Amino acid sequence: MCFSNLLRLYKPPSTETNPTLEDPTPDYMNLLGMIFSMCGLMLKLKWCAWIAVYCSFISFANSRSSEDTKQMMSSFMLSISAVVMSYLQNPQPMSPPW
Amino acid sequence: MRSLRLFLIPTLLLLLALPVSRGRYNDDFDDGEDLADDNDFAEFEDMNDDPVAETETMPPPRVSFPSQVDDEEDEDEATVELEDGQDGFEDSETQDQDIFSKYDQEEFEGIGDMEKTIHSMKDPLIIHQVPAHLQNNWESYYMEILMVTGLLAYIMNYIIGKNKNSRLAHAWFNSHRELLESNFALVGDDGTSKEAVSTGKLNQENEHIYNLWCSGRVCCEGMLIQLKFLKRQDLLNVLARMMRPACDQVQIKVTLNDEDMDTFVFAVGTKKAMARLQKEMQDLSEFCGDKPKSGAKYGLPDSLAILSEMGEVTDGVMDNKMVHYITNHADKIESIHFSDQFSGPKIMQEEGQPLKLPETKKTLLFTFNVPGMGNTSPKDMDTLLPLMNMVIYSIDKVKKLRLNREGKQKADRNRARVEENFLKQTHAQRQEAAQTRREEKKRAEKERIMNEEDPERQRRLEEAAQRREQKKIEKKQMKMKQIKVKAM
Numbered sequence: 301m302c303f304s305n306l307l308r309l310y311k312p313p314s315t316e317t318n319p320t321l322e323d324p325t326p327d328y329m330n331l332l333g334m335i336f337s338m339c340g341l342m343l344k345l346k347w348c349a350w351i352a353v354y355c356s357f358i359s360f361a362n363s364r365s366s367e368d369t370k371q372m373m374s375s376f377m378l379s380i381s382a383v384v385m386s387y388l389q390n391p392q393p394m395s396p397p398w
Numbered sequence: 399m400r401s402l403r404l405f406l407i408p409t410l411l412l413l414l415a416l417p418v419s420r421g422r423y424n425d426d427f428d429d430g431e432d433l434a435d436d437n438d439f440a441e442f443e444d445m446n447d448d449p450v451a452e453t454e455t456m457p458p459p460r461v462s463f464p465s466q467v468d469d470e471e472d473e474d475e476a477t478v479e480l481e482d483g484q485d486g487f488e489d490s491e492t493q494d495q496d497i498f499s500k501y502d503q504e505e506f507e508g509i510g511d512m513e514k515t516i517h518s519m520k521d522p523l524i525i526h527q528v529p530a531h532l533q534n535n536w537e538s539y540y541m542e543i544l545m546v547t548g549l550l551a552y553i554m555n556y557i558i559g560k561n562k563n564s565r566l567a568h569a570w571f572n573s574h575r576e577l578l579e580s581n582f583a584l585v586g587d588d589g590t591s592k593e594a595v596s597t598g599k600l601n602q603e604n605e606h607i608y609n610l611w612c613s614g615r616v617c618c619e620g621m622l623i624q625l626k627f628l629k630r631q632d633l634l635n636v637l638a639r640m641m642r643p644a645c646d647q648v649q650i651k652v653t654l655n656d657e658d659m660d661t662f663v664f665a666v667g668t669k670k671a672m673a674r675l676q677k678e679m680q681d682l683s684e685f686c687g688d689k690p691k692s693g694a695k696y697g698l699p700d701s702l703a704i705l706s707e708m709g710e711v712t713d714g715v716m717d718n719k720m721v722h723y724i725t726n727h728a729d730k731i732e733s734i735h736f737s738d739q740f741s742g743p744k745i746m747q748e749e750g751q752p753l754k755l756p757e758t759k760k761t762l763l764f765t766f767n768v769p770g771m772g773n774t775s776p777k778d779m780d781t782l783l784p785l786m787n788m789v790i791y792s793i794d795k796v797k798k799l800r801l802n803r804e805g806k807q808k809a810d811r812n813r814a815r816v817e818e819n820f821l822k823q824t825h826a827q828r829q830e831a832a833q834t835r836r837e838e839k840k841r842a843e844k845e846r847i848m849n850e851e852d853p854e855r856q857r858r859l860e861e862a863a864q865r866r867e868q869k870k871i872e873k874k875q876m877k878m879k880q881i882k883v884k885a886m
Contacts (some may be wrong), residue, residue: 358552362632392540393538394542
């Protein structure tokens with residue numbers, strides 16, 4: 301019989317000792333999203349606001365389940381508000397860079 | 399009526415002859431030609447009191463009337479000239495010039511001005527474009543539509559990718575459940591409950607990483623299985639994988655008790671993986687300094703390489719059954735790493751070396767590639783079952799594997815050497831740390847003395863501290879003397 305009475309409970313590995321193992325993508329994307337949102341709002345650039353929306357989506361897709369949903373939602377809401385504000389201030393359609 | 403008209407026309411012409419000479423063409427009156435075209439005598443019907451205005455409006459009909467007559471001729475001429483490749487517009491200009499040249503210069507003054515006005519009439523009208531947002535035209539918002547379409551595509555890919563990963567994970571678990579439940583008392587634990595109760599399901603860390611903790615088996619403390627799938631839920635990653643294919647991986651980490659494993663470090667896997675691990679892993683870089691050897695010597699495929707602390711370890715691990723397992727599933731094996739000194743990858747510290755040796759744990763690590771190179775189906779998960787059998791076999795094998803006396807001595811020497819090297823490198827730093835600790839102690843004591851309210855006690859504490867200092871200094875002096883005597 302290979303069972304043992306000594307059972308060890310699962311201990312989630314501490315990420316402080318191994319920061320390299322953690323995927324930094326969701327954090328970077330979150331930060332980028334916020335920066336682009338602020339640029340879109342302050343400089344009234346529509347393309348910045350759209351990129352911010354994309355960044356927040358990417359951050360959400362790559363996020364860990366243990367991560368705080370509040371931060372994700374706040375980043376998402378900020379990017380949506382950046383898009384809406386850009387269009388309210390200037391309803392003209394976005395012109396392509398070419 | 400007809401005769402009346404015939405009489406009126408010459409009289410009008412005579413009347414017009416006078417004003418033409420001193421007439422000024424009013425630039426604001428743009429639709430003079432239009433009016434003239436519709437009704438030559440419209441101005442006379444809507445007679446204003448201002449005769450000057452009338453005279454000013456005279457010239458346009460005067461000009462257009464003959465041009466109308468000439469138009470028919472012009473058309474014929476225009477077509478002719480068009481065949482020659484000239485623009486019709488230019489033709490009318492030249493025609494106008496011809497018209498003016500017909501008029502007697504003595505009778506008519508200011509013809510030149512009229513030329514200018516005719517030309518200015520012919521300046522192109524600038525029609526400003528209506529701003530796009532005022533147009534009822536969705537086509538002008540094509541960039542926005544593109545963006546929204548992109549977002550929808552991302553969301554669709556997220557849902558599809560997440561579901562696929564979930565299906566693959568559950569397919570793996572269903573095929574391995576029986577084997578795991580027959581070997582481990584605890585299968586599945588998410589770390590939240592205080593009691594050791596099997597959850598019996600995978601622990602989802604991410605949309606692409608699933609964990610499973612198994613415990614309760616002889617010869618090992620526990621086993622953590624990580625299903626590291628590709629990020630199918632992230633469209634960017636999917637596009638990146640089109641350039642650089644990658645495959646799903648299953649990582650198994652078995653932690654052993656101290657008595658379950660002898661002291662050795664060993665690894666086998668693909669050549670690329672071995673080269674990478676030798677650089678990255680703390681224990682492999684310290685104990686397996688030689689280059690990875692080809693696995694062909696031990697009956698393994700050429701694509702695999704071996705890193706070992708000593709030859710005896712390789713001979714002990716690579717028995718027939720192990721070789722059989724590895725050879726049959728060589729395409730799925732990325733790396734197998736047995737170590738009693740496992741402490742993870744090398745930690746790059748900013749301030750030189752860490753002061754303490756990193757904590758080590760007796761560990762067996764297995765990394766398997768799921769077949770399919772990204773295009774995995776749930777059926778492919780069944781092909782990983784023999785590899786789980788190999789893992790179970792390895793746990794039992796490592797428990798039984800014991801080095802002989804020579805091997806043990808060599809292993810102990812290696813470990814001592816590594817520790818010594820580490821201590822030498824960190825000597826200076828440890829001295830500094832000790833110095834700072836001593837200074838901290840002194841300061842704390844001084845503070846205690848200062849804070850003492852009772853002056854008598856303060857004096858006594860001070861005296862005691864001074865005596866201790868004195869003793870230390872005397873001790874040091876004695877040591878120095880002894881060293882000098884010895885040297886002599």
